[in-house]
Amino acid sequence: MTVVKTSYNRRSFLKTTALAGGGMMLGFSWLAGCKPSGKEALAMPKEWFKINGYLKIGENGVVTILSPNPEGGQNVKTSMPMIVAEELDVDWKKVIVEQAPLDTEHFTRQFIGGSQALRQGWQALRMAGALARHMLREAAAQAWGVPPEEVTTEAGVLHHKKSGKSMGYGEIASAAASVPVPKEVQLKDGKDFKIIGTSRKNVDGLKIVTGQPLFGSDIQREGMLIAMIAHPPAFGLKLKSVDDSAARAMPGIRDVFTVKVIQDDYEKQFFDTITFPEVVAIVGNSTWEVMNAKKALKMEFEPIEDTTETYDRFGTKLKRHIPAGLENTTAHFEKMSELAGRPAQVKRKDGDPETAFKNAAKVIERTYTAPFLAHNCMEPMNFFAHVTAEKAELAGPLQKPELTEKTLSARIGMPVEKIDIQMTRLGGGYGRRSYAHWLVEAALISQKMNAPVKLIYTREDDMTSGIYRPAYHATFRAALDADNNLVAYHQKTGGIPESPLHENRFPAGAVDNYLAEDWTIDTNITVGSFRAPRSNFMAAAEQSFLDEVAEAAGKDPIEFRLELLNRAKTNPVGKDNDYEAERYAGVLELVREKSNWGKTSEGVSRGVSAYFCHNTYVAQVLDLVLEDGKPVIQKVHCAIDCGIVVNPDAATNLSEGCVVDGIGNALYGNMTFRDGVPEKSNFDKYRIIRHSEAPKAIEVHFVKNEIAPTGLGEPPYPPVMAALANALYRATGKRFYDQPFLGEQGVLG
Amino acid sequence: MANFTLNINGKKQQVDVDPATPVLWVLRDHLNLVGTKYGCGIAVCGSCTIHVGGVAMRSCMLPVSQIGSQEITTIEGLSENGDHPVQKAWLEHDVAQCGYCQTGQIMNAAALLKASPHPSDEEIEGAMNGNICRCGTYVRIKAAIKTASAR
Numbered sequence: 001m002t003v004v005k006t007s008y009n010r011r012s013f014l015k016t017t018a019l020a021g022g023g024m025m026l027g028f029s030w031l032a033g034c035k036p037s038g039k040e041a042l043a044m045p046k047e048w049f050k051i052n053g054y055l056k057i058g059e060n061g062v063v064t065i066l067s068p069n070p071e072g073g074q075n076v077k078t079s080m081p082m083i084v085a086e087e088l089d090v091d092w093k094k095v096i097v098e099q100a101p102l103d104t105e106h107f108t109r110q111f112i113g114g115s116q117a118l119r120q121g122w123q124a125l126r127m128a129g130a131l132a133r134h135m136l137r138e139a140a141a142q143a144w145g146v147p148p149e150e151v152t153t154e155a156g157v158l159h160h161k162k163s164g165k166s167m168g169y170g171e172i173a174s175a176a177a178s179v180p181v182p183k184e185v186q187l188k189d190g191k192d193f194k195i196i197g198t199s200r201k202n203v204d205g206l207k208i209v210t211g212q213p214l215f216g217s218d219i220q221r222e223g224m225l226i227a228m229i230a231h232p233p234a235f236g237l238k239l240k241s242v243d244d245s246a247a248r249a250m251p252g253i254r255d256v257f258t259v260k261v262i263q264d265d266y267e268k269q270f271f272d273t274i275t276f277p278e279v280v281a282i283v284g285n286s287t288w289e290v291m292n293a294k295k296a297l298k299m300e301f302e303p304i305e306d307t308t309e310t311y312d313r314f315g316t317k318l319k320r321h322i323p324a325g326l327e328n329t330t331a332h333f334e335k336m337s338e339l340a341g342r343p344a345q346v347k348r349k350d351g352d353p354e355t356a357f358k359n360a361a362k363v364i365e366r367t368y369t370a371p372f373l374a375h376n377c378m379e380p381m382n383f384f385a386h387v388t389a390e391k392a393e394l395a396g397p398l399q400k401p402e403l404t405e406k407t408l409s410a411r412i413g414m415p416v417e418k419i420d421i422q423m424t425r426l427g428g429g430y431g432r433r434s435y436a437h438w439l440v441e442a443a444l445i446s447q448k449m450n451a452p453v454k455l456i457y458t459r460e461d462d463m464t465s466g467i468y469r470p471a472y473h474a475t476f477r478a479a480l481d482a483d484n485n486l487v488a489y490h491q492k493t494g495g496i497p498e499s500p501l502h503e504n505r506f507p508a509g510a511v512d513n514y515l516a517e518d519w520t521i522d523t524n525i526t527v528g529s530f531r532a533p534r535s536n537f538m539a540a541a542e543q544s545f546l547d548e549v550a551e552a553a554g555k556d557p558i559e560f561r562l563e564l565l566n567r568a569k570t571n572p573v574g575k576d577n578d579y580e581a582e583r584y585a586g587v588l589e590l591v592r593e594k595s596n597w598g599k600t601s602e603g604v605s606r607g608v609s610a611y612f613c614h615n616t617y618v619a620q621v622l623d624l625v626l627e628d629g630k631p632v633i634q635k636v637h638c639a640i641d642c643g644i645v646v647n648p649d650a651a652t653n654l655s656e657g658c659v660v661d662g663i664g665n666a667l668y669g670n671m672t673f674r675d676g677v678p679e680k681s682n683f684d685k686y687r688i689i690r691h692s693e694a695p696k697a698i699e700v701h702f703v704k705n706e707i708a709p710t711g712l713g714e715p716p717y718p719p720v721m722a723a724l725a726n727a728l729y730r731a732t733g734k735r736f737y738d739q740p741f742l743g744e745q746g747v748l749g
Numbered sequence: 750m751a752n753f754t755l756n757i758n759g760k761k762q763q764v765d766v767d768p769a770t771p772v773l774w775v776l777r778d779h780l781n782l783v784g785t786k787y788g789c790g791i792a793v794c795g796s797c798t799i800h801v802g803g804v805a806m807r808s809c810m811l812p813v814s815q816i817g818s819q820e821i822t823t824i825e826g827l828s829e830n831g832d833h834p835v836q837k838a839w840l841e842h843d844v845a846q847c848g849y850c851q852t853g854q855i856m857n858a859a860a861l862l863k864a865s866p867h868p869s870d871e872e873i874e875g876a877m878n879g880n881i882c883r884c885g886t887y888v889r890i891k892a893a894i895k896t897a898s899a900r
Contacts (some may be wrong), residue, residue, distance in 0.1 A: 049898050072847055073845075073848065201840065201843050203841055206840065209824075209839045211783070211784015211823070226778070286766075286770075286774065288766075378881065380820050427849030428883050653844075653886070657884045661884070683788075691873070692874035
């Protein structure tokens with residue numbers, strides 16, 4: 001049994017009580033429009049008793065659990081409350097889940113990012129449930145006049161075996177709410193889990209399939225206006241002048257004005273990346289009218305100046321150079337090749353790589369590239385805002401509300417206490433909604449209009465004012481000795497504007513002579529987090545390269561990796577290696593077994609890949625056939641070690657999604673620029689993987705262990721690109737070094 | 750502006766809008782039927798799929814003036830309580846991730862099964878290729894369509 005110190009003191013507990021019971025969560029009438037389903041609706045209690053910031057119990061035993069983090073399809077809105085319910089020991093059928101508001105005093109890290117929700121929420125969620133259970137037992141013990149340790153619980157019912165007494169949680173919830181919060185509390189043993197480790201359906205499943213309003217773009221309010229923005233057509237340009245006379249005269253238009261998204265003297269925080277610092281807002285009665293008026297705007301633009309801005313990366317001041325000019329994809333790739341040939345910054349060096357390469361029996365050198373990518377969330381960027389002199393009410397999809405709240409507070413000059421941000425379901429995030437400049441834009445427009453406003457981006461705005469995945473480049477060299485042992489490894493990576501290097505990742509630690517170095521190129525194109533930042537390129541490149549090295553060494557690609565991992569486990573090189581070789585090897589061994597690796601089928605080409613990022617280990621085997629030059633992916637086998645799997649079917653779904661997304665971006669994903677203009681503005685030009693191109697089957701296997709859970713929103717995404725490249729090589733005899741592998745083509749060639 | 754009487758989900762609804770307004774925005778802005786989603790505005794992503802006269806159509810490029818007396822069904826009207834076989838299959842397979850595209854996927858799948866109650870894998874892929882799911886739930890969508898088809 002684990003005993004943990006509780007992190008609530010009485011004071012914060014009381015505040016929690018007051019907040020959780022306040023009008024904040026009920027303020028949004030559009031949510032009330034979500035009718036519960038006939039059959040599954042629970043009888044609602046007459047009275048709620050708030051036990052702590054995460055949960056309240058009704059007099060009839062129904063429990064409401066608040067899900068702290070935003071939901072963007074990772075299914076945390078089901079998985080996080082499951083953890084609370086487990087420790088509370090309640091019947092999942094009697095649980096109602098609500099999205100928590102942004103509440104930085106009582107929840108930590110209300111973020112989507114880094115696949116960290118379960119990992120970092122694990123202890124707090126368990127504690128919230130365990131504390132409530134403890135308080136219920138205490139209250140029951142007092143009521144019955146028995147020692148609290150004799151009171152047991154089972155699925156929402158308290159029992160005292162000796163006296164045969166029992167009662168439901170609801171009957172004692174009122175008394176439990178005033179039991180002092182203990183200094184420490186016992187957590188369950190993993191073997192006693194009844195909810196964790198069992199598949200539970202998405203709590204919003206019915207609302208999704210019946211089209212009820214869950215998303216930010218669905219918000220409707222009395223007197224609400226619709227706003228859109230117009231922005232410069234190219235990176236490297238800024239707004240010079242606007243002639244809005246025609247737009248203003250169009251039906252349904254209320255106002256047209258420019259919006260300065262940040263003040264000149266504002267020091268940006270890490271997630272304050274803003275595509276265009278000044279945009280034009282068009283405000284009107286309906287979306288169609290605003291869309292039409294937007295087309296009637298006449299705007300002039302001028303070149304931006306070369307600038308260097310200081311920004312704050314969680315306490316560290318950093319500088320970012322933004323060059324003037326209109327950039328081109330062709331020039332980007334030429335410049336990356338050029339930089340790859342120049343001296344770079346050494347990030348790690350083990351042994352004597354220079355000598356090892358000189359004395360090698362065989363040296364393999366290969367270069368890999370990948371382009372900028374647009375996130376392309378299916379729900380275009382949007383936000384609701386109602387800013388008055390007294391308060392700012394905001395609602396919509398965003399990944400990092402806590403950080404955005406500070407930015408907004410500085411911009412509109414209102415203390416955070418007067419700002420209320422409600423989190424709606426995200427119609428996709430993948431990193432793009434970490435940069436919530438559109439929330440600030442919505443608030444400024446509402447402030448100017450003195451009215452509730454819903455800002456929505458058109459698809460074209462969404463795609464052409466992106467905060468893109470950077471373009472990357474990596475050159476690897478491997479040295480084999482006469483016995484085909486890997487004796488030296490050199491990686492030199494770079495990108496626009498960041499390097500994808502993680503110098504302490506595998507195969508660092510497994511090779512005596514190792515060199516990792518990198519370089520960067522500045523750009524004025526805005527970039528940011530994109531599902532599994534940096535790993536989303538490095539896994540593809542490195543795991544393709546290792547496949548080629550294994551082949552040159554005459555070794556089976558899984559066996560080759562396992563040999564290296566065994567070296568890293570038994571006699572690691574260096575001290576900073578940031579992976580556990582045993583768990584890494586574990587997923588490779590599991591995928592080897594589950595995919596029947598080594599068994600060949602007529603016409604089927606297989607590729608393998610494995611990667612560790614965001615605290616989770618993933619290995620994949622991809623099987624494909626070529627049909628008239630078109631790759632048809634028959635099956636992807638995944639082996640995953642993410643510790644305890646909280647909600648297996650949901651974890652499987654998320655892993656399947658990562659696999660499809662990874663294959664799609666490796667085959668087709670590509671944002672190009674000409675004279676600063678993003679050349680793709682909608683899905684007619686930007687190719688996204690579609691039904692017929694997805695794998696016919698995906699099998700997901702989890703390593704069973706009792707390690708605290710880690711996330712899945714990112715880790716299964718990067719390695720599949722290399723599994724695909726390696727399978728394509730076996731099918732075609734050709735190695736694939738440059739993404740996208742297919743681009744706009746229908747077939748390979 | 751012009752007046753239109755639309756037959757939506759078995760109910761007559763009056764709107765006074767620009768005749769060129771796409772049905773998508775009439776539904777979302779004027780009738781508060783927000784289950785039909787905006788994804789691309791150029792009829793290539795499928796998020797805005799509705800049924801017009803029983804046939805799946807993209808509502809984002811369909812002017813309201815072209816509807817006339819044809820019956821429109823949106824996701825809100827596909828069934829009374831979310832119990833259309835396709836919706837039930839979607840829940841059984843817990844298809845959704847972010848869920849944004851799923852109403853369009855469901856409307857397209859429902860129209861497919863009406864036209865072809867037992868589609869082959871190739872037919873499913875062909876019919877569903879116009880509906881993008883950025884979360885990548887295609888494998889589950891296909892499984893759910895097969896489940897619904899078996900009923």
